Amino acid sequence: MLNSVTPEFEASLRETLPQAAFRPLTASYLEEPRGRYTGQGGLLVAPANTEEVATVVRACAAAKVGVVPYGGGTGLVGGQIMETGPMPVILSLERMKDIRAVYPDENVLVADAGAILADVQQAAEQHGRLFPLSLASEGSARIGGNLATNAGGVNVLRYGNARDLCLGLEAVLPDGSILNGLTRLRKDNTGYDLRNLLIGSEGSLGIITAAALKLFPRPAAEGAALMVVEDPAAALSLLAMASRRIGGGVSAFELIGRMGLEFLAETMPEVRQPFADKPNWMVLIDLGLGAGQDPATALEELFVEAFQAGIVSDGVIAQSEAQRADFWAIRESIPAANRKIGAVSSHDISVPLGAISDFVAKGNAALADIADFRVNAFGHLGDGNLHYNVFPQRGKSRQDYEHLRPQVKRCVHDLVHEFGGSVSAEHGVGRLKVEDMERYADPAKLAAIRAIKAALDPDGIMNPGVIVRGA
Amino acid sequence: MLNSVTPEFEASLRETLPQAAFRPLTASYLEEPRGRYTGQGGLLVAPANTEEVATVVRACAAAKVGVVPYGGGTGLVGGQIMETGPMPVILSLERMKDIRAVYPDENVLVADAGAILADVQQAAEQHGRLFPLSLASEGSARIGGNLATNAGGVNVLRYGNARDLCLGLEAVLPDGSILNGLTRLRKDNTGYDLRNLLIGSEGSLGIITAAALKLFPRPAAEGAALMVVEDPAAALSLLAMASRRIGGGVSAFELIGRMGLEFLAETMPEVRQPFADKPNWMVLIDLGLGAGQDPATALEELFVEAFQAGIVSDGVIAQSEAQRADFWAIRESIPAANRKIGAVSSHDISVPLGAISDFVAKGNAALADIADFRVNAFGHLGDGNLHYNVFPQRGKSRQDYEHLRPQVKRCVHDLVHEFGGSVSAEHGVGRLKVEDMERYADPAKLAAIRAIKAALDPDGIMNPGVIVRGA
Known part of the structure; x- marks a missing residue:
């Protein structure tokens, strides 16, 4: 059983950490975007560096106090909010937000876990590189949380999810030891894959404190099109055709149904509808190509072949970067329209x-x-x-x-x-889907997860109640 | 402590498995390519399906008998050879070699773990798709072993290593339970990443019995060039230039030093030297491009820019598929020349x-x-x-x-x-590099690996002595 934070615990921690690590626990730490979870409180600690994170975790391990890691607070499954149980330490990475180093020749960037995703993107851009992880909350989400939840977003098709964009991790494990895995290596087959075990473990096996991330060349030219298809199966055929014609140049391929367009018309009439008659299904195709290739031409040729094959019935190709942005505005406004409905x-x-x-x-x-x-x-x-x-x-x-x-x-x-699918494709399990895990997960998988959790976190202090129920 | 296989153990196993599962233990199961390890013997069992694998592992778990998983036997670190300790069961996947299903529209292929890598490549090709894992031993290596060791090869730059090419795994865990993780999903964030934990665990956490693999469109046009550079740093600049110009179209980028060319001249004079004066360093660049793009033109333009920038001093671009094959023959003959020296x-x-x-x-x-x-x-x-x-x-x-x-x-x-590097980039740890792990690995990493091994395989029956020393 875990213990609550006590005044004695706090006093002892205050003796070992600088005053700056202690911040007021404002309401924002106890809320989440969908309003389904409300935190009960706890002791907020914001360490300045990895050593301080380790100090906090060691204290919690010794006192059997729960630790709730807190990144940008943008998670959608309650992983950052502990509603019940003994009062935990809420460990915020907000003061560890530096870009530690950029190695443009190696296409590598090393960042503190508390770095804002948009800041990581910008640092890459300043070196003429691309960090492709991109999602709605990128202005406040922190990279450590993105990795802990294996975030997805719109560029997964081409560049993979957060897992695929990480070369190495530094983390504090549940016993307070520091895992020094901040490698910039592209290949390293020495022992079990702890990096991928921590990625997606949602803070339940340790706290990610820094990451070495993969960068990419920026595409020389980008373009986009909207194409009307009969159904998702036709969209899939179009994707296969696009992949065959354009290879790895397809950056995103987003499906939009008629209901999304109707919601936009209902709640955000300022967003321009691309087709006079709302189609049942359409796709947004985004390309990023190398030197000497023209995205608009590639999209036109794709459209002609797909039209002749009966896969698409209508389409519009962006003639400018502004028009491409308009297309994306449609896709990106749908979650906002959803919230209004x-x-x-x-x-x-x-x-x-x-x-x-x-x-x-x-x-x-x-x-x-x-x-x-x-x-x-x-x-x-x-x-x-x-x-x-x-x-x-x-x-x-x-x-x-x-x-x-x-x-x-x-x-x-x-x-x-x-259908053999997943009830959490990209948002994670958090506290929201623990029951779903128990209902749907393969029994051998559940048993292995519980065994690993018990082995690495025997007292269950790390983000209690996330992914698996507490002991 | 483990027990040796006994006549009683074998007799009991023969009662539960069909006769066909028992094959003679020929010398080939006790040898490995570099001749550094010699197996001591054991009981060879070749199950016909996953259930039979589970039966064998359950029997071994009950009797505390070690299990050495055996794929194609092409590993270079002794992972498939147990030289000392109690006599194990050698569990060969050789009878489980079916391609279970191909889903060309999904770019997914599901194969038994014993499928030969070249057969997987061919099955993909028959459906107009590419399975890009490619390495010297592909004619005899089995996909389960490729995954267990997270194999690399020549296409990692573009397509990733074995880990990156796997969507889902079926495996038998050390307690004999079957992990049903044979998903075709591109995204699934429900719980810890057991797939990546098993990949690269070299049979020490379970036996992979089947895998869902990623396929890719076949490039519409391929091409290759050899270019002479001053040193590896210049080669890296050339790679950055190629990535910027050609994007994801660079399939391979292989460095070859003068000594390799001299070894070829010394031992395999029939291999044609590409340059009259052997250069200190050269690179083999291989491209796979989409429709409407010409690899030779792309390589010419790259050469011109690199030459003008002083990065390359000479080069030759393949004018035919035969010439491209000649270039690759140089690269692929170097390991053979090495063996002769x-x-x-x-x-x-x-x-x-x-x-x-x-x-x-x-x-x-x-x-x-x-x-x-x-x-x-x-x-x-x-x-x-x-x-x-x-x-x-x-x-x-x-x-x-x-x-x-x-x-x-x-x-x-x-x-x-x-230099912050890895002593096993792609071959794994096996039994060869256990000492290196102990010397060089991060202590927190080693402790976590040992804790996971103990949690999932408390008696240490799975591939004893691999990655970590036995209990």
């Missing part, structure tokens, strides 16, 4: 690529049997990752359906499981 | 990209202080992975230097460690 239940799911069309059809039909929902399915088609979100009918509010939420979630997740 | 000590190392030139200079100087060696440094420059191999002077043999081998190895590995 107010979801009954949101699902960050993935299914095998070939099953997406079938999944959407079956999911919509099953939900219609429950109530008169509106479903907005959109997302990263090339990754098989759909944000499959369920909304009230026009004129009703989410409160009208609140009692149905568990049933909706169960219906969608059961179907995902039936 | 006979290495005193071979090192599969990596250092940060920016340190390669410095490392080679310091390494050569340090070795010259020991004896009159010839050093052949070559490898996958874009990955920072050098095969840094030390040979006898002309007219002498490896036996003349045998007594210096430990000193040579220690000298090279100490230097690698000093």
Whole structure:
């Protein structure tokens, strides 16, 4: 059993750390973006460096006090909020936000875990490089949290998720020891892959304190198009055609359904609709090409071949960077429109690529049997990752359906499981989906996860209640 | 402590498995390519399916008998050979060699762990797709072994190593339970990354029985060039220029030193030398481009820019597929030439990209202080992975230097460690480098590896002595 932070514990910690490490616990540390979790409080500590993180964790390990790592606070599954149990230490990385070094010739950047994602992107850009992790909350999310949750975003198709963008990690393990794994090596086959074990462990096996990240050349020319397809299966055929024609140059391939466009028209009429008649499905294709290649030409040629093959029925190709930004504004406004409508239940799911069309059809039909929902399915088609979100009918509010939420979630997740999919494609498990893990995860996987947690964190101090229930 | 296989154990296993699972233990199971390890024997079992693998492992777990997983037997670090200790079961995957399914639209192939790498490549090709893992032993290596050792090869720069090419795994864990992780999902953030923990664990945490692998579109056009550079630093500048100009189209970027060309002239005069005067350093650049792009033109333009910048001094661009094959024959003949010369000590190392030139200079100087060696440094420059191999002077043999081998190895590995590099970039630890792990690995990493091993394999039955010493 864990213990609560006590005045004695705090006093003792104050003797070993500089005064600056202690900050007031404002409300922002106890809230999260979707308003589903509220923290109970705790002792906020903001160490200035890795040694201080280790000092805090050692103190917590000795006193069996829980540690909740806190990055940018943008997580969507309650991983940063501990609502119940003994009062924890909330360990914020906010003071460890330096870009430690950039090695442009090696395409490597080393950052403190508390560096804001947008700052990492900017530091790469200043050296003529690209750090491709990109997601809605990049202005406040911190790279340590991005790695702890294996964040995804819009460029996964081309560059991979956070896991794929990390070469090495420095971390403080649950016993307070420092893992010095901040390698810039592209290849290192010496022993178990602790880096990937920590990435995606959501703070439950240790606290990431710094990371060596992969950079990429910036594309010489970028372009985008919107193309209308009949259904997600046609979108997949278009993606295969684009990959064959353009190779690795396809940076993003985002699926947008008619409901998303209707939500935009309803809540954000200032966003310009790309087609006079809202199509049932369209895709946003984004290209980044090398020297001497013209994205608009490549997209035109793709459109012609796809049109002749009956895969696309309409399309528009960005003629300027401004028009490309307009296309992206459509995609990026959909989450905001969703929030204005107010979801009954949101699902960050993935299914095998070939099953997406079938999944959407079956999911919509099953939900219609429950109530008169509106479903907005959109997302990263090339990754098989759909944000499959369920909304009230026009004129009703989410409160009208609140009692149905568990049933909706169960219906969608059961179907995902039936299709061999994942109930958390990119947001993680956090505290929100621990029950789902218990219901859907392979028993051998669950047993191995519990054994690893017990081996590395025998007292269960690291982010208690995340991924697996406390001992 | 483990127990030896006994006649009673074998008799009991024969009652639970079909007769076909038992094959004679021929010498080939007790040898390895470099002739440094000789197996002591054991009971060879070749299960027909995953259930039978689980049956064997459960029996071994109950009797505390060691299990040595055996794939293609091509490993270079003794991971497949147990020389000492209680007689183990040698569990060969040779009868589990089916391609289970191909999903061309999803770019996914599912194979049994015993499938030969070349057969996986061919199955992908039959569906118009590419499985890019490619290495010298691909005609006999099995995909399960490739994954267990996180194999590298020549296409890592573009497509990643075995780890990056795997979406999901099925495996039998040390307690005989079956991990059903054979997902085709591109994104799945539900719990710890057991896939990547098993990949690279070299059979010490379980036996991979099947894998879902990533496929890629086949490039529309391929091309290659050899370009002469002053040193590895210039090669790195050339790679940066190529990446900027050609983006993701650079499939391979191999560094070849003068000594490799001299070894070829000495032992394989039939291999045509590309330049009249052997250059100190050259690189083999291989491109795979999309529709409408011409690799020869791209390489010409790259050469012109690099020549004008003073980065390259000479070059030749393949004008046909046959000439491209000739270029590759040079690169691929170097390991054979090395074997004919006979290495005193071979090192599969990596250092940060920016340190390669410095490392080679310091390494050569340090070795010259020991004896009159010839050093052949070559490898996958874009990955920072050098095969840094030390040979006898002309007219002498490896036996003349045998007594210096430990000193040579220690000298090279100490230097690698000093540069923040890895003493096993792609071959793994096996039994060969357990001592190196103990000497060079971060203490927190070693402790975590031992804790995970103890948690998942408390009796230490899985590939005893690999990566970490037995309990």
